Each structure stands twice: as C-alpha cells, then as structure tokens.
Amino acid sequence: MSTEGETAPEGAEERGAAGGAGPPGDLPERDRAVLALERRGWSGPGEKERAIRERLDMSPTRYYQLLNALLDDPRALAHDPVTVNRLRRRRAARRTRR
Numbered sequence: 001m002s003t004e005g006e007t008a009p010e011g012a013e014e015r016g017a018a019g020g021a022g023p024p025g026d027l028p029e030r031d032r033a034v035l036a037l038e039r040r041g042w043s044g045p046g047e048k049e050r051a052i053r054e055r056l057d058m059s060p061t062r063y064y065q066l067l068n069a070l071l072d073d074p075r076a077l078a079h080d081p082v083t084v085n086r087l088r089r090r091r092a093a094r095r096t097r098r
Contacts, residue, residue, distance in 0.1 A: 027075045030056070034067055035080045038087065 033056055042048040052063045070076040070084070071091060077084045 027073075027079045031066070031070055031073075031076065032079060034063065034070060035076060035083055037063075038067060039080070039083050 037048075037051060037055065040048075040051075042051075049060045052058060052060050056063060058066075067087070068091070071088050
C-alpha cells in the first residue's frame, strides 16, 4: 500500500501476479494466458508474435517484460512448474553467456 507521495512501480497494478502479492494460487487470468502461450510450440518466425498481439492484445515487448517478471513469481511456479522452471533455466543460460 502506498502512502501519500509514494507511487507504485510503473505497471505494478497492471502486472497482477508479476507484482508478487497475494496467495500462491491467485494467478490472474492474463498471467495464466501468458504461461499458456509460452507452453506452445511455434513453427515459424512471427507466429508467436502474431499470437501475442491477437490473443493477449499487447506488444511482444510488453509480453516478454511480463513473462520475465512471472518467472520470479511463486504463484506462476505453483501454477505451471514445468514451464516456469524451463524458462528460468533458459534465462539463466542466457545470463551466463553474457
């Protein structure tokens, strides 16, 4: 809760589960949809980006920002541990290569 003069981080209200508040099973629908989209296999370039725009009505950049925040949310891990752990491993591998 913010006090007068304080503001929440940009997009905190919009993030839902990515904000980290609430009980573990309380993952908002949009965050569940992001994880569901990430579970799918994609056959061609651009197909995933098209699906992000059409199904979630957001830019791919915003999608990846939300996805990255979800990877640190215990509710996302409780909802879909296989997908979250796979994406965490990929993220860690990319960071190691840098």
